[in-house]
Amino acid sequence: MASDWWRGAVIYQIYPRSFQDDNGDGVGDLAGITRRLDHVAELGADAIWLSPFFPSPMKDMGYDVADYRGVDPLFGSLQDFDALLAHAHELGLKVIIDQVLSHSSDQHEWFKESRTSRDNPKADWYVWADPSEDGTPPNNWQSVFGGAAWEWEPRRHQYFLHNFLTEQPDLNLWNPEVQDALLGEVQFWLDRGVDGFRLDVANFYFHDIRLRNNPPAPAEDRAQASETYGHQQHIHDKNQPEVIAFLTRLRKLTDRYDDTMVVGEISETGDKALELMGDYTAGPDRLHMAYSFELLGPNFSAGHFRRNVEQFFAAAPDSWPCWSFSNHDCVRHVSRWADHGASSDALARQSIALLCALEGNVGLYQGEELGQLESDMEYHELTDPPGLRFWPEVKGRDGCRTPMVWEADAQNAGFSEATPWLPVKAPQQARSVDAQEAANDSVLHAYRESLSFRRSSEAMRRGRTTFLDAPEPILAFRRGEDQTCIFNLSPEPVVVRLAGPAEITGPSACALEDGTLNLPGNGFAYLTGAPTFA
Helix, strand or coil, rough: CCCCCCCCCEEEEEEEHHCCCCCCCCCHHHHHHHHHHHHHHHHCCEEEEEECCCCCCCCCCCCCCCCCCCCCCCCHHHHHHHHHHHHHCCCCCCEEECCCCECCCCCCHHHHHCCCCCCCCCCECCCCCCCCCCCCCCCCCCCCCCCCCEEECCCCEEEECCCCCCCEEEEECCCHHHHHHHHHHHHHHHCCCCCCEEEHHHHEEEEEEEECCCCCHHHHHHCCCCCCHHCCCCCCCCCCCHHHHHHHHHHHHHCCCCCCEEEEEEEHHHHHHHHHHHHHHHCCCCCCCECCCCCCCCCCHHHHHHHHHHHHHHHHHCCCCEECCCCCCCCHHHCCCCCCCCCCHHHHHHHHEEEHHCCCEEEEEEHHHHHHCCCCCCCHCCCCCHHHCCCCCCCCHHCCCCCCCCCCCCCCHHCCCCCCCCCCHHHHCCHHHHHHHHHCCCCCHHHHHHHHEEEEEHHHHHHEEEECCCCCCCCEEEEEEEEEEEECCCCCCCCEECCCCECCCCCCEEEEEEEEEECCCCEEEEECCCCCCC
């Protein structure tokens, strides 16, 4: 691949706990991933993104890192990682790993030292603050996982900041030593041969140095919030302008290595998310790509998809986005958008056709190529902190993290011979890889077909986007000069009359005759030519 291999790439996210168990303990591991990588290569991916596998107490399933340079024994060893990396490269797959630089585990040696006193060598490596006069926290900031974002440390007589769990103290990137140390951890993996990084919650790297209170959210937003975090406008606890300077330092480091790429997660929604995606990717010295939660929510309309694409490129016309519909933090999109689907399989087929047509990169989450549904979890099956704390109003994220299903008739769908860490249920097992391999009209084959067509088309990978005006529920746009993409975002059939030459090309779910395009529920068309609407 060329040095800009990432531009237009398909990135497949692997959640290590749930991909394949190789040692029989019920938890996925690195050796299991290595064994199943052929599936990812055959799908048509260019790269894999591995969620955290580092040593961790697993309070937040690895996003509480206790050692940035190791592999948790649950997942194997550094030698297992090296074997995975080598096999991925043999298959032509790049390897991207998570970097959680906003916070660490409270079991990290840095924090263990920092919390002992106010004058130790790492006293200022985390965000510490004196209490208010009445002993309460220094400001009103709330944790994403509920409750105050401050925890009292009696040895220092101070509070420390934790934007997530209490066990995930925030690192103080205002301190240059902390930045240097984090870049050293990144370099460790670059030297080991990884091809890039996914930056967890990149917009949380800095906080307001004055620790000012956040203002309240509008009343209508507060009324809909199921936790205290949604009661505030997050003006001061994240999204600070200093993030960009650190991203520039990080990019300078990664540019010393050939063919590396960095994609940032923007934990934000709405116009602010699109603004930050543009800011963080503007120019050649920041992130290569960024993604937000805008397409990971409940909105499913032509106007919503068009607004996101247009606003991103209006803010940063030379930047590159990464679009995805599912990941380990949200309800799987086939379940999330079920009300808009003629059937779950029709919605799944349309989803990959649409994702492949959007200008930018394609982000896939393991199992979505099977049209996988959200698992319906019972409380006793949960492991995710928000679900455990706020059930039943908040179900948590376990429903999208259940094990990959490989074999319809095997115990636990071929994931493990032991009891899996999360259950494999019948509706999920029915969508196994082997069953879909045997069915020519399966969602898996639809994914391969769409990804193959995209790979073969320069217009679909890198052509610029021009939207065509059409009423809901029709989303229509052109990629490049003459690749036209039309989607019926409803479960009901729609007839579209075209003017000008048009011919169906590539995977499509429609019928075209005498300029009349018949789109079934969730139908779509890839057309050559540049037709307009009659």
